Amino acid sequence: MKKADLHIHTSFSDGTFSPQEVIAQAKKHRIDCVAICDHDCVDALELATDFAEKEGVELIPGIELTAEKDDNEVHILGYYIDWKNKILLKAIEEMQKIRIERIYDMIEKLKKVNVYIKPEEVFQISGKGSVGRLHLAYAIYNSGYTKYVKEAFKLYIGDGKSCYVNKFNFSPNEVIDIVLKSGGIPVLAHPGVMGRDEFISEYAEGGLRGIEVYHSDHSPKASEHYLEIAKKMNLLVTGGSDCHGLGKQNVLMGTVTIDYSLVEELKKAAGRL
Numbered sequence: 001m002k003k004a005d006l007h008i009h010t011s012f013s014d015g016t017f018s019p020q021e022v023i024a025q026a027k028k029h030r031i032d033c034v035a036i037c038d039h040d041c042v043d044a045l046e047l048a049t050d051f052a053e054k055e056g057v058e059l060i061p062g063i064e065l066t067a068e069k070d071d072n073e074v075h076i077l078g079y080y081i082d083w084k085n086k087i088l089l090k091a092i093e094e095m096q097k098i099r100i101e102r103i104y105d106m107i108e109k110l111k112k113v114n115v116y117i118k119p120e121e122v123f124q125i126s127g128k129g130s131v132g133r134l135h136l137a138y139a140i141y142n143s144g145y146t147k148y149v150k151e152a153f154k155l156y157i158g159d160g161k162s163c164y165v166n167k168f169n170f171s172p173n174e175v176i177d178i179v180l181k182s183g184g185i186p187v188l189a190h191p192g193v194m195g196r197d198e199f200i201s202e203y204a205e206g207g208l209r210g211i212e213v214y215h216s217d218h219s220p221k222a223s224e225h226y227l228e229i230a231k232k233m234n235l236l237v238t239g240g241s242d243c244h245g246l247g248k249q250n251v252l253m254g255t256v257t258i259d260y261s262l263v264e265e266l267k268k269a270a271g272r273l
C-alpha cells in the first residue's frame, strides 16, 4: 500500500531538515509521497522538487499559511499551489515582515518577566526563510531559562501566554482565498489543536476544501471526530506528521501517514489527475 505524509516543515521555516534531507528521509522511511508545507514560505519548493524527481519521491508543493481568528492562530494548508503566483508571494512578503516584528515584540514582553534574549540569537537560529516562535523557544532554552524547548511555550510564548504576540493581519477566509488564487487546495490544519469546530462551516463557505484529519497532535478519537465532520461537510481528508525535524523528536517523518487513495482525491480536486 502506498502511503503519504502531507505535512512537513523544512529549515526554511522551523524544521531542522533541509529540503534535500526531507526527501532523503522520505525515501528512508518508504513514504511514497510527501508535502512540504513551511509556515508562510515557499523557498524550499524549487530545490525540493528537483531533488524529489531525482530520488523518485512524489512531492506535493504546499504551504502552511498563518491566519488569525479571535486572537487565535488558525493554520491553513495549501496543496498544489503555484509557488510563483504573485498574489501568494505578496501575502508571504507581508507575513515575513510581521514575523520579524513579532519576534522583537515578544522579546520586549519577555524582558518584563526577566527573560533576556537578543534578536540576533533568534535570527541566527532561524536562518533563511520564516522566523517563528519555535526559533525563539530554542533561544530561550539555549540561554538556560527552561529545561526543555517546549517549556518555553508553556511558560511564555504558547498561545495566550503572557509573552505571546499575535499580529497576523489575515483572516482564515482571506488566506483560503489566497490559496485558491494560487491554484491550490485549501485545507484546515490540525483543527483539534484550535478546537473551534463552530467556524469550519464559515471557512467552507469561504472555499475551504479539506480538513487535516490525521495529525500528530490528534488523538485517535479526535481523528475520528474530524473524519465525521469531513464526511458530513463533503470535505477532503488529509493528514501528516507535522514533522519539524530534530526539534521535535517524537513527531519525525512518517509517524503519521495516510493512505495514497486520499492523495488521489486531493489530486483530482486540484485537477492534477
Ligand code: AMP
Binding pocket: 014, 039, 066, 073, 131, 132, 133, 134, 150, 153, 154, 158, 159, 244
Ligand atoms: P508561529 O508560526 O511563529 O506562531 O509558531 C508556530 C509553531 O510553533 C508551530 O508550528 C510549532 O512548531 C510551534 N509551537 C506552537 N505551540 C507549541 C507548543 N505548545 N509546543 C511546541 N511547539 C509549539
Ligand code: ZN
Binding pocket: 009, 014, 039, 134, 244
Ligand atoms: Zn512550526
Ligand code: FE
Binding pocket: 064, 075, 189, 190
Ligand atoms: Fe500548524
Ligand code: FE
Binding pocket: 007, 009, 064, 242
Ligand atoms: Fe505545521
